[in-house]
Amino acid sequence: xxxxxxxxxxxxxxxxxxxxxLFLLFPFYWMIITSFRPDGxxxxxxxxVNYNPFWTTKPxxxxxxxxxxxxxxxxxxxxxxxxxxxxxxxxxxCGVFAGYALSRLNFRFAGGLGTGIFITYLVPQTLLxxxxxxxxxxxxxxxTSWSLILTYPTFLIPFCTWLMMGYFKAVPKExxxxxxxxxASRWQAMLYIIIPVAIxxxxxxxxxxxxxxxxxxxxxxxxLSSPAQKTVPVGVTSELIRGDVFFWGxxxxxxxxxxxxxxxxxxxxxxxxxxxxxxxxxx
Amino acid sequence: MAQVVLKGINKFYDAVHAVKDVxxxxxxxxxxxxxxxxxxxxxxxxxMIAGLEVISSGDISIDGQIVNDLAPMDxxxxxxxxxxxxxPHMSVFDNMAFGLKMRKFDKKEISRRVKEAAEILxxxxxxxxxxxxxxxxxxxxxxLGRAIVxxxxxxxxxxxxxxxxxxxxVQMRVELKKLHQRLGTTAVYVTHDQVEAMTLGDRVxxxxxxxxQQVGDPLELYNRPANKFVAGFIGSPAMNFASxxxxxxxxxxxxxxxxxxIEIPGPQxxxxxAHLGQQLMLGIRPEDLHVARAGDPQGLTFNxxxxxxxxxxxxILLDVRVGEDAMVAAxxxxxxxxxxxxxxLAVNPERLHxxxxxxxxxx
Numbered sequence: 001x002x003x004x005x006x007x008x009x010x011x012x013x014x015x016x017x018x019x020x021x022l023f024l025l026f027p028f029y030w031m032i033i034t035s036f037r038p039d040g041x042x043x044x045x046x047x048x049v050n051y052n053p054f055w056t057t058k059p060x061x062x063x064x065x066x067x068x069x070x071x072x073x074x075x076x077x078x079x080x081x082x083x084x085x086x087x088x089x090x091x092x093x094c095g096v097f098a099g100y101a102l103s104r105l106n107f108r109f110a111g112g113l114g115t116g117i118f119i120t121y122l123v124p125q126t127l128l129x130x131x132x133x134x135x136x137x138x139x140x141x142x143x144t145s146w147s148l149i150l151t152y153p154t155f156l157i158p159f160c161t162w163l164m165m166g167y168f169k170a171v172p173k174e175x176x177x178x179x180x181x182x183x184a185s186r187w188q189a190m191l192y193i194i195i196p197v198a199i200x201x202x203x204x205x206x207x208x209x210x211x212x213x214x215x216x217x218x219x220x221x222x223x224l225s226s227p228a229q230k231t232v233p234v235g236v237t238s239e240l241i242r243g244d245v246f247f248w249g250x251x252x253x254x255x256x257x258x259x260x261x262x263x264x265x266x267x268x269x270x271x272x273x274x275x276x277x278x279x280x281x282x283x
Numbered sequence: 284m285a286q287v288v289l290k291g292i293n294k295f296y297d298a299v300h301a302v303k304d305v306x307x308x309x310x311x312x313x314x315x316x317x318x319x320x321x322x323x324x325x326x327x328x329x330x331m332i333a334g335l336e337v338i339s340s341g342d343i344s345i346d347g348q349i350v351n352d353l354a355p356m357d358x359x360x361x362x363x364x365x366x367x368x369x370x371p372h373m374s375v376f377d378n379m380a381f382g383l384k385m386r387k388f389d390k391k392e393i394s395r396r397v398k399e400a401a402e403i404l405x406x407x408x409x410x411x412x413x414x415x416x417x418x419x420x421x422x423x424x425x426x427l428g429r430a431i432v433x434x435x436x437x438x439x440x441x442x443x444x445x446x447x448x449x450x451x452x453v454q455m456r457v458e459l460k461k462l463h464q465r466l467g468t469t470a471v472y473v474t475h476d477q478v479e480a481m482t483l484g485d486r487v488x489x490x491x492x493x494x495x496q497q498v499g500d501p502l503e504l505y506n507r508p509a510n511k512f513v514a515g516f517i518g519s520p521a522m523n524f525a526s527x528x529x530x531x532x533x534x535x536x537x538x539x540x541x542x543x544x545i546e547i548p549g550p551q552x553x554x555x556x557a558h559l560g561q562q563l564m565l566g567i568r569p570e571d572l573h574v575a576r577a578g579d580p581q582g583l584t585f586n587x588x589x590x591x592x593x594x595x596x597x598x599i600l601l602d603v604r605v606g607e608d609a610m611v612a613a614x615x616x617x618x619x620x621x622x623x624x625x626x627x628l629a630v631n632p633e634r635l636h637x638x639x640x641x642x643x644x645x646x
Contacts, residue, residue, distance in 0.1 A: 172366065172368065174364045174365075174366060174368035175368050175370065177333075177335050177355075177362075177364075177368070178362065178364060178368040178370075178429075179370075179381070179385075180335075180354070180355050180356060181333060181334075181335075181355045181356060181360065181361065181362050181382075182356070182381050182382030182385055182429075182433075183356040183382050183385035183386045184356070184381075184385045188385060192381070193370055196372040197370070197371060197372055199372075
């Protein structure tokens, strides 16, 4: 805390924090306001009465209605959730096992494999989508959710493995040795001891993986074409921007509603995650 | 019958020879302590007995059976770790029951054993708590309880008291000793604290740089150390060492250096006659020095200058300078002395230790 004269606290802490919060939260505020502003105020603000850029006196649910009734937004929401959940599940399972193996088992190529996995994570999606598109086409997976569920793990698994590796390294080796002396096989030690102790790490890996796949744009754009198959990021930008016409109202509403599930996931798990981090016992 | 026999044990970590040719026979029900400075190989040896490290060469047998290739869980041992290694997500009861659950004991037996161990250790009221809700001493008892319920052939302890504060350490030492007297299970204990070694061990194994320096009961190590390292390691404050030359002074053998000249009494003098003219290491324990009194023979006293006075209550430690050497004398608490005093000290003639200057072996 900043000690000393009150002015210090204001100048060095409260004022900068206020600016920071404003900077961070303003886009959300703008999205909310725009979603409920009538078209008149959106397109010809100079014509509307009492126009105030930061508030609307005639809020309307028209854009939300449009979003749900005249676009396939609910389908997009469903697709995105489905794809994100399944690819997160696949990546977590692989990441936990790979992370455990690389951090605990001393086999000859452990170091090299770990580095190799990390390097694949560094290859940008904007490059990889080209060969992947070819593969998707060959297997006739184009324009289905499975094209994404099977390609997202290419960046989710390295990420989860890397995260879990770091986390497992922090779990004291004595815990497992004790379990082994107590009579647990390696599987039992992993199931009863290591994984429960690593739950905070698994949760954070899961949350990040979920977010990464929810927000993913390039693969979804390239591999999906029909509107019913699209995910929220792609659907909102491709269906609500036609040519040079921006349907601002539904666009903002779509963006806002599209961020809600991730926000919910974070807020639901953050308590677990933080308490897991601070509550681990040394000994 | 749970003897542990180590025959020709060696451990290599790539090119590093961490444990060199350890041979030891631990009797049934014996409490053996491995003691030594960090990196001396004591923990590695313990882990080899546990099966957590692969033995490079040699054999370990428990109860007559060679266990080199047996997994830790098949060796019928239980281990207590330095940082307790309690399972943080399980209650105290589940922590203690885990080993029995893995071995498929039935619920009633598990409950009986856990409650019995909890009773012995005084943790019966904590059975539902999680480790993070316990103090250090309580956690350590849970770790002990976890080992006890298994009724193993051998207990292995890896510096279990190191993480406790000084007062608790003293208390737990006594409790461990009582526990061993009650349970009678063979125990192998590793520590770097020589006080723990002396108070707990039936026999103590002193190690340095992977080599066993001496094996014996505590008093034997104290009274007849095999070399300079053991002499300086066992006993607190540590033994004083001074480089001396063996001289012949008026027919009596003396140990002489710039600060002192001590006449060696009869039998020991005869043994050292062969080293006349040579330089040896003289060792005197602080508790074998006292302030010279009127009746002390001249040949057993020497001058010193007091540098620091440490008052402990039960005794006074005088840090003195004798010639070029620094020494510590543990003297009577009533002694009046202050820094910069010139003090004449006397030595107990039965308690002189001599070591070869090159090999450091006791003479």
